[in-house]
Amino acid sequence: MNIKMMAAAAVVGVMAASMPAAQAEDVTLEFVVWNYSLDTIQDNIKKFEELNPGIKVNLTDYTWPDYQDSLVLRFRGGTQTDVIYGGQDWLPAWAAAGWVAPLSSIAPEGKVDALAGDIAGFALSDVTYDEEVYGLPYYADTISFIYNAKVLEENGVEVPKTWAEVMAASEQLQAGGMDRPIVYEYNQELPNFFDAFVAQAYGRGGALFDDEGRAIFDDPSNPAYQHLEWLQEAFKKDLVQPEPHESNIITTMNTGQHAFTVVYNYVLAAMNNAGEQPLAGDFALARMPGDTNSTLGFAKFYAVTATAAADPVTAEAAWKFVDFMAGSPYAVAKRWAVEKGLGFGQLPLLSDQDVIDAWNDWIDMGTLAAQVESAKAGTWTEWTAVWSAYFRPLLAQAMVGEASVDEVMSAGAERWNMLREQFANR
Amino acid sequence: MWTLKRYPFVWLLPALLPVALVTLYPVGHALWTSLHSVMLLFPGEPFVGLENYTRVVTSNYFAVALRNSATFTALAAPAVVAIGVSLALFLRRRFFGRTMVRSIVLLPWVLPGAISAVLWTWVFHPSFGLLNWVLLEIGILDRSVSFLASPWLAFISVLVAHVWTQIPFAVVLTMASLAAIHPETMEAARLDSRSSWKRFRFVIFPEIKPMVVVLLIYNALMAFTSYDLVYAMTGGGPGTATTLLAFQIWRESFSMYDFGAGAAVAFIVVVISALLIIAITRALPSDLFGDR
Numbered sequence: 001m002n003i004k005m006m007a008a009a010a011v012v013g014v015m016a017a018s019m020p021a022a023q024a025e026d027v028t029l030e031f032v033v034w035n036y037s038l039d040t041i042q043d044n045i046k047k048f049e050e051l052n053p054g055i056k057v058n059l060t061d062y063t064w065p066d067y068q069d070s071l072v073l074r075f076r077g078g079t080q081t082d083v084i085y086g087g088q089d090w091l092p093a094w095a096a097a098g099w100v101a102p103l104s105s106i107a108p109e110g111k112v113d114a115l116a117g118d119i120a121g122f123a124l125s126d127v128t129y130d131e132e133v134y135g136l137p138y139y140a141d142t143i144s145f146i147y148n149a150k151v152l153e154e155n156g157v158e159v160p161k162t163w164a165e166v167m168a169a170s171e172q173l174q175a176g177g178m179d180r181p182i183v184y185e186y187n188q189e190l191p192n193f194f195d196a197f198v199a200q201a202y203g204r205g206g207a208l209f210d211d212e213g214r215a216i217f218d219d220p221s222n223p224a225y226q227h228l229e230w231l232q233e234a235f236k237k238d239l240v241q242p243e244p245h246e247s248n249i250i251t252t253m254n255t256g257q258h259a260f261t262v263v264y265n266y267v268l269a270a271m272n273n274a275g276e277q278p279l280a281g282d283f284a285l286a287r288m289p290g291d292t293n294s295t296l297g298f299a300k301f302y303a304v305t306a307t308a309a310a311d312p313v314t315a316e317a318a319w320k321f322v323d324f325m326a327g328s329p330y331a332v333a334k335r336w337a338v339e340k341g342l343g344f345g346q347l348p349l350l351s352d353q354d355v356i357d358a359w360n361d362w363i364d365m366g367t368l369a370a371q372v373e374s375a376k377a378g379t380w381t382e383w384t385a386v387w388s389a390y391f392r393p394l395l396a397q398a399m400v401g402e403a404s405v406d407e408v409m410s411a412g413a414e415r416w417n418m419l420r421e422q423f424a425n426r
Numbered sequence: 427m428w429t430l431k432r433y434p435f436v437w438l439l440p441a442l443l444p445v446a447l448v449t450l451y452p453v454g455h456a457l458w459t460s461l462h463s464v465m466l467l468f469p470g471e472p473f474v475g476l477e478n479y480t481r482v483v484t485s486n487y488f489a490v491a492l493r494n495s496a497t498f499t500a501l502a503a504p505a506v507v508a509i510g511v512s513l514a515l516f517l518r519r520r521f522f523g524r525t526m527v528r529s530i531v532l533l534p535w536v537l538p539g540a541i542s543a544v545l546w547t548w549v550f551h552p553s554f555g556l557l558n559w560v561l562l563e564i565g566i567l568d569r570s571v572s573f574l575a576s577p578w579l580a581f582i583s584v585l586v587a588h589v590w591t592q593i594p595f596a597v598v599l600t601m602a603s604l605a606a607i608h609p610e611t612m613e614a615a616r617l618d619s620r621s622s623w624k625r626f627r628f629v630i631f632p633e634i635k636p637m638v639v640v641l642l643i644y645n646a647l648m649a650f651t652s653y654d655l656v657y658a659m660t661g662g663g664p665g666t667a668t669t670l671l672a673f674q675i676w677r678e679s680f681s682m683y684d685f686g687a688g689a690a691v692a693f694i695v696v697v698i699s700a701l702l703i704i705a706i707t708r709a710l711p712s713d714l715f716g717d718r
Contacts, residue, residue, distance in 0.1 A: 069680040072466065093467050093683070179569055180552075186575055189661030189681075235575075241552055242575040252553050382467055389681030397665025402577050411486075426468055 027317045028056045029082045029308075032071065035061040037340060044332050048324045055317045057083075065189060068385070075099045075305075082308035082318050086135050086301045088126035089191055092382045094303075095129040101309030102132035106319045115327055122297035123345030125377035135301030136326030137345030139336055141264050142297045142375045143192075143199035145289055146271070150282040151178075151259045163204065163230050163289045166260060170239040173259055179241070181259040182234060183252050186242030188396040194388045195296055195378065196262050197395060201227045202376055203290030209379045213420055215413035220406070223290070228398055228405045235399050254279045262288075265363065269341025272362035285367050287374075297375030299345045302326050343372075383419040390415050460689035467683055478690035487666055487674060495650055495671045498585060499702070502649035505589050507641045510596020511634070515626070517597065518604055535594035543658030546587035550574055577667035580660050584668050587655050592648055596641050603637035604630070639710045646702050651695060671695050 033041060038061055045057045062070040068090060074081045075097070086100065094100045103112045112133050116124055123140035127133055147159060152169075155176055160166040170181040187193055201208065206223025210216050217224040234240050243249050246263050250270045253261055254277045265285065274280040287293035302322045308314045325332045326346075334349055336342040338358040349355050350369070359365060378384075391412045398408040460478055462471045482488055517528055534542060549556050550573035561567040573579045607630065615629040631638075653672045656662055662669035662677065669677075672695060679688030 069676075072680060072683065076466065097467055186664075187661055188663040188665075189657070238569075242572050244547060244574070248551075255553060257553065386467070386682050386684075389677065393661075393663055393665050393669075396663045400575055400577065400664045402665050402667070423467075 026054055027313050028058055029314070029317055029321055030060065030080045031057050031321070032060045032062070032074065032081050032084045034064045034067040034085055036064070040335070040339065044325065044335070048321060051324070052317075052320055055320065057321060068191075080307070081305050082314055083321055084303050084305065085138060086127075086303035087191070088298050088300070088378065088380050089195075089385050089388065091127070091134055091303075092129050092380050093385050095132075095134055096382045098306050100134055100303045101306045102134055103136070103304065103319070103322070104132060106304055106309050106315040107323070108319075111323075111327075118328065118330075118347055119299075119345045120297070120347055120372065122375050122377040123299035126297075126299040126380065127301045127303075127345075135299075135303040136322055137299045137301050137333065138326060139266075139333070139342040140297065140299035140345030141266060141343030142295050142371050143196050143262060143288075144265050144268065144295060144371060145203070145286045146253075146261050146263060146268050146283055147286055148253065148256065148259050148279070148282050149284045150279070151256065157259075159284075159286050160260075160289055161287075161293075162291070163200075163227065166289050167230065167234060167239070170234065170260065171237070174237075174239060178259065179257060180239060182240045183249050183258045183261040184231075184240050184242055185244075185246055185249060185261075185263065186240075186396065186399070187244045188392040190245075191385070191388060191392075192246075192264075194392050194395065195298065197224070197227070197231075198378055199288060199296035200262060200290075202294040202296055203288030203292065205290060205292035205294065209416075213379070213381065215416040215420075218406075218409040218413035225405060225409050228395070228409065231399045232401055232405060236401055250277065253283065256282070265343055265368070266341045269362050280362075285363050285371065287367065287371055292374065293371075294374045294376055295371060296378055297372065298378060301345075381420070381423070383416075383423050387412075387416050387419050456689045456692055459685055460693050462686055464685040464689070465683060466685065474686070478686040479694070482674075482678070482687050482690050482694070487669060490666045491669045491671045491674045494581070494666070494669055495698075498581075498588075498652065498670060499646050499649040502585055502588050502592070502652075503642055503645040505585075506592040506596050506645045506649075507638060509589065510593050510641065511600050511638065513593065514597045514600035514604060515630075517601065531597055532594045534591045535598075537591070539591065539654030540658050542587060542591050543655045546583065546590070546655075547574065547659055550583050574660055575664055577664055580664060580668050584655055584659055587659065588649065588652055591655070592645055596645070599637055599641060600634060603634040607633045635710075639707065642710065643703055643706050646706060647699055650699055650702060671698075 031045070038059070041059060041061075045059060049055065049057060067085070068087075071081070071084060071090075071094075073079075075094075084100070086094070091100070095102075115136060116133055119127070119137060120140060123137050124133070126140070127135040127137065149159075151157075151173070152159060155173055157169045157172060158165075160169050166182070173181040185193065185196060198208065201217075201224035204223035204227055206217075206227070208215065208217045208222075208224050216222055219225060231240075241252065241258060243252055246267050249261055249263055250267060252258060253271055256279055268283055268285060271277060271283045272280045288295040302325050304315070304318045304322060308318045328346075328348075330344070330346045330349055333344045333346050334352060334355060337344050337349060337355050341359070341362060344355075356365060359368070394403065394408040394412055397403040398405050461473060461475060463474045463478070464471050513531055517524065517531065521527075537545070548554065550558075552558055552570040552572045555570075555573075557573070558567065558570040562570065571579065573583045611629065611633070615625045619625055619628075650670075651672045652670060653676065656668050656670055656673045657676065660668040662673050671691060675688050675691045675695065677688075678691055679685050682688075
């Protein structure tokens with residue numbers, strides 16, 4: 001190489017070195033979400049873009065039932081995807097497949113640990129895989145037992161504390177003329193169909209898996225097994241009205257023709273929304289019935305894809321975006337909590353007066369705090385999502401009496417243990 | 427000299443090539459996938475021969491899904507054709523509001539499958555559903571029924587919704603076929619017989635028979651590969667009550683992350699569909715595919 005060429009190369013090198021600052025400001029992030037409250041998401045993006053000129057965020061949304069498939073297709077097809085909504089049940093599989101990146105690989109040193117210290121235990125567990133934090137909570141919630149307080153009061157029914165009491169109260173209400181007192185989200189294609197079952201089993205003090213991750217719910221003395229028997233009996237007695245989606249439950253409960261349901265807390269917020277629902281204010285939260293009153297806590301979160309993390313410019317912008325959406329001072333998480341009643345994983349918001357004031361309108365904060373405190377995370381492995389897809393139709397079959405509880409639980413446990421072994425030998 | 431007669435294949439190439447590309451490549455890729463272990467959560471895509479086919483055929487859902495698909499097809503295809511032909515014959519008559527009735531009959535055609543599914547989910551809803559309301563009002567039921575939570579009722583419900591969505595196409599094709607019958611033939615038939623059933627059986631049906639065969643084949647294929655209504659109305663449930671083979675392609679691929687097994691089910695569906703076409707065309711011979 002002659003001197004002229006070396007000089008030219010040096011000039012090009014100096015120019016290139018001076019460019020990254022400008023390039024960092026010209027990045028477009030592809031942000032993929034499920035389509036809950038898109039106006040609020042767009043507004044949050046607008047605020048982020050105002051604070052970070054040069055970073056543009058393109059939003060793509062899918063319906064909740066289509067979300068997982070669509071993301072898998074994007075990952076497999078190499079469609080640019082930078083920041084996503086993640087779910088606790090998908091994380092192990094997506095992380096193991098190398099589709100998402102740990103936040104420590106893109107965040108300034110120590111930042112993730114500092115934020116993790118503010119996250120509720122079950123939520124932190126849900127955003128962690130292989131001891132690495134992969135996301136910050138978009139929202140975190142518990143699956144809760146909801147009742148129509150007015151209906152119970154009018155019928156002289158006490159708020160049930162065990163599942164036996166729920167059955168007795170439902171039969172009493174049915175005898176009094178109520179057609180189907182329990183409204184149940186019955187949709188075997190939704191992951192929350194399994195989550196709600198786990199939450200109810202947790203209420204009984206059940207664990208579905210042992211410490212080594214083996215399935216134990218096929219034991220007739222296991223609370224999950226007993227709870228499926230309970231559900232089968234409730235369906236058989238025509239006490240249950242199945243609904244395909246939580247949005248239907250909001251409307252159905254607001255007819256005043258039903259007393260109990262098991263849903264996310266934000267559904268209670270919607271049921272008690274005075275601007276939209278005729279019976280707003282009639283619905284209340286009770287601890288999950290059972291011996292321990294525990295329930296399933298979970299987190300949905302912002303995660304960054306491995307391809308975004310591999311590019312320094314995109315990674316920097318992606319971190320800024322995730323930090324804006326879920327990091328301290330938790331302005332966006334607070335907005336979701338105040339405006340939409342979404343739960344949060346960031347513990348400092350529990351003592352935020354604006355949140356307390358907003359939530360007091362639709363939920364008893366004391367009961368909620370007790371429920372959150374006793375909530376447990378689910379068992380999420382690389383194969384949970386695949387296994388859940390296999391097990392949910394079996395659950396649905398057993399509930400309506402098309403298969404015996406024993407058949408279903410045995411088949412479910414066998415498949416779980418087989419997958420566990422398969423993945424161990426992967 | 428380049429003439430259409432001397433080089434017909436060359437002249438067809440501009441049209442055939444894109445079609446071949448967008449058809450053969452995906453089919454070829456699907457065949458390749460069905461012969462490999464393509465499980466998204468496992469590394470590598472090793473060749474496994476017919477293992478995917480063996481696994482799906484011996485799985486506990488396959489026999490149920492195949493039986494459901496066969497029953498669904500056997501009921502849906504004749505129902506669509508019978509109702510479609512009847513409606514087409516009815517709509518040929520002159521009566522007040524005929525244009526409006528025609529528009530209403532064709533309405534399901536313009537609705538996407540997902541919208542139709544939502545609509546029918548509401549029709550069958552236990553609290554707000556039109557069907558429950560009607561049955562309660564006329565006293566057939568004394569309490570509402572959860573149509574989509576009962577296995578056999580869910581199957582019937584999806585079947586009804588599917589038939590509803592397919593009827594307009596059958597009506598349009600049959601009306602086109604009826605319009606092609608020479609007026610003098612119809613006039614002669616009216617003179618020969620006062621029985622409208624006999625006129626249909628001996629004059630009209632032979633004229634529209636080729637179209638009926640086409641409709642039967644088309645609707646058998648549509649029913650056998652039906653997916654969207656099942657997905658949106660029942661998710662294949664309760665349990666496996668409404669799980670059709672086409673739906674299982676999606677479940678294997680996207681719920682189980684097993685694209686190899688999904689592709690194997692897809693190829694089984696293709697083979698059965700081809701057999702269906704042959705069976706129907708043989709069972710109902712018409713002049714459609716022959717020289718006239």
